[in-house]
Amino acid sequence: MTIEELEQIAKSVSQENAKYDFEVNVCMDLACMSQGADRLREALERASEISGKKVLIRRTGCMGPCSSGPLVRVDPDETLYHHVNESHAEAIVTSLGGEPVPALQCDLNEHFDKQVRVVLENAGHIDPEKIDDYIARDGYKGLLTALTEMTPNGVIHRITESGLRGRGGGGYPTGLKWGTVAKAAGDLKYVVCNGDEGDPGAFMDRSVMEGDPHRVIEGMAIAAYAVGASKGYIYVRAEYPVAVSRLTTALRDARRRGLLGNNIGNTPFNFDIEIRLGAGAFVCGEETALLASVEGRRGTPRTRPPYPAVSGLWGKPTLLNNVETYANIAPIVRNGGKWFANMGSERSKGTKVFALTGKITNTGLVEVPMGIKLREIIDVIGGGVPGGHTFKAVQTGGPSGGCIPAEMMDIGVSYDALLKVGSIMGSGGMIVMDDTSCMVNVARFFIEFCMTESCGKCVPCRAGTAQMHTLLSRICDGTGTMQDLDLLVSLCETIKETALCGLGQTAPNPVLSTLKYFRDEYIEHIVNKRCPAGVCDMKSRLEVLA
Amino acid sequence: MWNSARQLTRCVLFRWERIVAAFTPPPLPSDDKRWKIVNGTMRKNGFARHALIETLHTVQSVFGYLDDDSIRFVANSLRVPLSQAYGVVTFYHYFSLKPPGKHTATVCIGTACYIKGSEKLVEVAEKRLGISRGQTTNDGRISLMTARCVGACSRAPVILRDGEVSGEATQEQMLEQLERWAVE
Numbered sequence: 001m002t003i004e005e006l007e008q009i010a011k012s013v014s015q016e017n018a019k020y021d022f023e024v025n026v027c028m029d030l031a032c033m034s035q036g037a038d039r040l041r042e043a044l045e046r047a048s049e050i051s052g053k054k055v056l057i058r059r060t061g062c063m064g065p066c067s068s069g070p071l072v073r074v075d076p077d078e079t080l081y082h083h084v085n086e087s088h089a090e091a092i093v094t095s096l097g098g099e100p101v102p103a104l105q106c107d108l109n110e111h112f113d114k115q116v117r118v119v120l121e122n123a124g125h126i127d128p129e130k131i132d133d134y135i136a137r138d139g140y141k142g143l144l145t146a147l148t149e150m151t152p153n154g155v156i157h158r159i160t161e162s163g164l165r166g167r168g169g170g171g172y173p174t175g176l177k178w179g180t181v182a183k184a185a186g187d188l189k190y191v192v193c194n195g196d197e198g199d200p201g202a203f204m205d206r207s208v209m210e211g212d213p214h215r216v217i218e219g220m221a222i223a224a225y226a227v228g229a230s231k232g233y234i235y236v237r238a239e240y241p242v243a244v245s246r247l248t249t250a251l252r253d254a255r256r257r258g259l260l261g262n263n264i265g266n267t268p269f270n271f272d273i274e275i276r277l278g279a280g281a282f283v284c285g286e287e288t289a290l291l292a293s294v295e296g297r298r299g300t301p302r303t304r305p306p307y308p309a310v311s312g313l314w315g316k317p318t319l320l321n322n323v324e325t326y327a328n329i330a331p332i333v334r335n336g337g338k339w340f341a342n343m344g345s346e347r348s349k350g351t352k353v354f355a356l357t358g359k360i361t362n363t364g365l366v367e368v369p370m371g372i373k374l375r376e377i378i379d380v381i382g383g384g385v386p387g388g389h390t391f392k393a394v395q396t397g398g399p400s401g402g403c404i405p406a407e408m409m410d411i412g413v414s415y416d417a418l419l420k421v422g423s424i425m426g427s428g429g430m431i432v433m434d435d436t437s438c439m440v441n442v443a444r445f446f447i448e449f450c451m452t453e454s455c456g457k458c459v460p461c462r463a464g465t466a467q468m469h470t471l472l473s474r475i476c477d478g479t480g481t482m483q484d485l486d487l488l489v490s491l492c493e494t495i496k497e498t499a500l501c502g503l504g505q506t507a508p509n510p511v512l513s514t515l516k517y518f519r520d521e522y523i524e525h526i527v528n529k530r531c532p533a534g535v536c537d538m539k540s541r542l543e544v545l546a
Numbered sequence: 547m548w549n550s551a552r553q554l555t556r557c558v559l560f561r562w563e564r565i566v567a568a569f570t571p572p573p574l575p576s577d578d579k580r581w582k583i584v585n586g587t588m589r590k591n592g593f594a595r596h597a598l599i600e601t602l603h604t605v606q607s608v609f610g611y612l613d614d615d616s617i618r619f620v621a622n623s624l625r626v627p628l629s630q631a632y633g634v635v636t637f638y639h640y641f642s643l644k645p646p647g648k649h650t651a652t653v654c655i656g657t658a659c660y661i662k663g664s665e666k667l668v669e670v671a672e673k674r675l676g677i678s679r680g681q682t683t684n685d686g687r688i689s690l691m692t693a694r695c696v697g698a699c700s701r702a703p704v705i706l707r708d709g710e711v712s713g714e715a716t717q718e719q720m721l722e723q724l725e726r727w728a729v730e
Binding site for chain 1: 595600637655656693695700702704711
């Protein structure tokens with residue numbers, strides 16, 4: 001496979017598409033599928049056959065605003081229809097070439113205007129199971145350019161220049177990590193992709209793997225070339241069966257096209273990828289735990305150093321990045337590091353995909369430039385809190401993150417800014433809470449999660465989270481005391497400083513951040529035995545005495 | 547002294563190779579064709595130890611759960627200590643040691659679903675079925691499970707009816723589904 005051959009394929013795809021007058025793209029992401037997108041696609045196919053019009057019905061990955069699903073976009077006019085079901089299929093097909101169906105038209109201009117799509121540039125435009133669709137949108141050009149025109153060091157330099165930082169949560173500079181693995185001694189090196197999106201409330205990685213699997217593969221292959229690896233693993237959650245099957249298909253197609261395997265692009269570069277299934281353990285998001293799981297063992301973390309970059313999978317130098325990080329690689333190689341560095345804020349470059357969920361009007365996936373104000377994401381892109389309720393807080397970073405209150409809505413979204421207010425960027429879950437959510441209850445929910453997910457290797461995490469849960473449960477059912485609150489704070493500090501891995505060290509964050517911004521709610525629970533949001537079941541005094 | 551140490555190492559290595567070469571995987575536990583699928587996964591991975599989780603996934607997908615026999619068979623075939631295999635099975639939430647019911651209702655209790663009241667859905671189902679989460683009714687018809695997050699957060703709260711995602715679930719829908727399964 002050469003760049004000329006890629007262009008040939010792209011040409012034949014556009015010739016094939018030119019045979020059709022209209023393209024009807026149906027979103028087949030999990031959210032739309034659960035509302036009957038499959039039946040809708042069949043109905044559209046039947047209707048277009050009957051009408052005799054030349055229509056290409058294409059199934060695509062996530063288009064973004066899941067709350068408006070099932071979504072259909074008609075090209076070339078780019079008309080977006082929302083809440084479509086199979087009974088609308090005929091009307092849509094009839095309207096092709098004329099005026100769009102007004103009742104179904106979706107007015108989300110504000111929602112889309114603020115977004116910049118890099119990672120999700122193909123989502124909603126390609127059929128994820130067709131490699132040619134991806135190639136037609138400049139797919140694998142980055143890989144072949146890197147292989148034929150750039151040195152491995154040149155690739156690393158470009159990634160460093162772009163300022164890309166790890167999208168998994170920590171925000172470690174990607175170029176620096178690649179450089180370390182490249183410099184590590186050893187013939188055998190591995191490239192691993194972390195697709196174990198354990199953070200509940202986040203689904204960006206699932207959407208990328210399901211909607212644009214080749215992007216991840218291309219990113220991994222470029223990484224492998226840069227660091228000198230010949231073998232890769234994608235570690236995917238078993239809870240994402242569609243992602244697994246799409247990735248399997250994508251890997252097979254890439255091998256057939258000669259984009260994986262031996263002598264890729266007629267160069268001496270060999271690389272292949274295998275899929276490894278996760279089995280439901282949040283701690284496997286931690287890098288050393290993930291590698292243990294890939295090796296078929298219990299996913300318990302170990303002390304670092306040595307870092308995986310030096311001694312990872314089977315003791316070999318291993319590059320480990322998140323799905324979204326790899327998804328950013330191909331566009332950076334294609335367009336240059338400066339192009340990427342021009343987006344975003346000073347120390348956080350590029351864009352970030354967020355999964356907007358909870359008490360918000362437009363739930364779904366959004367991709368915004370770094371540095372955008374939190375308020376813009378919630379109020380403009382997300383459409384605010386529905387049902388006349390008032391916004392209370394937004395939770396970022398999952399169980400390792402914190403709750404950001406309404407007063408802080410004017411901060412720009414970046415790694416450093418979020419860290420400063422006691423949360424983290426995390427993998428990109430953004431859960432909006434309104435006045436019907438009790439912050440103490442939310443803190444208890446996260447601690448319960450960390451308690452059950454703790455692997456049990458180190459005492460601070462294993463015993464500490466259990467004690468925190470006891471204290472928080474007491475506060476939630478109205479039997480807590482002010483001493484409990486002090487104990488809770490000191491316990492948080494201890495766990496933060498002494499736990500072995502990221503899970504334990506960040507587990508107190510939800511408690512600390514809610515204590516910082518919503519202390520009055522804790523006190524209300526303790527002193528007045530009352531839950532302001534009406535969520536917690538308070539025990540009566542009689543029950544307590546008994 | 548070094549020479550003899552080297553000789554000893556070589557001898558041990560030689561013996562080890564003999565042991566490895568002599569290893570033949572144990573016979574399939576029964577005529578059940580599903581064991582062939584399990585064996586296929588192991589063969590594909592060259593009976594390597596690191597294929598343990600992959601193989602357990604295959605067992606669970608064809609048998610529905612992992613019992614003592616299957617764990618023992620997999621451990622012996624991959625030459626993994628039984629303790630380690632059992633350790634892996636119990637470490638990961640996805641693996642189940644109990645057979646599932648005829649139907650499975652799963653409630654997602656990820657953050658987004660929790661904020662939107664999935665806890666109430668679990669409670670309603672628990673009350674209706676008279677079991678707690680993670681259990682199966684005595685007649686073996688319905689299992690009630692909870693999931694950490696299925697990634698359909700934008701449609702929270704989410705329930706899975708025999709694995710099929712249905713979003714914005716209500717308590718009425720949950721009960722209606724349970725009633726239907728109870729008689730099916």
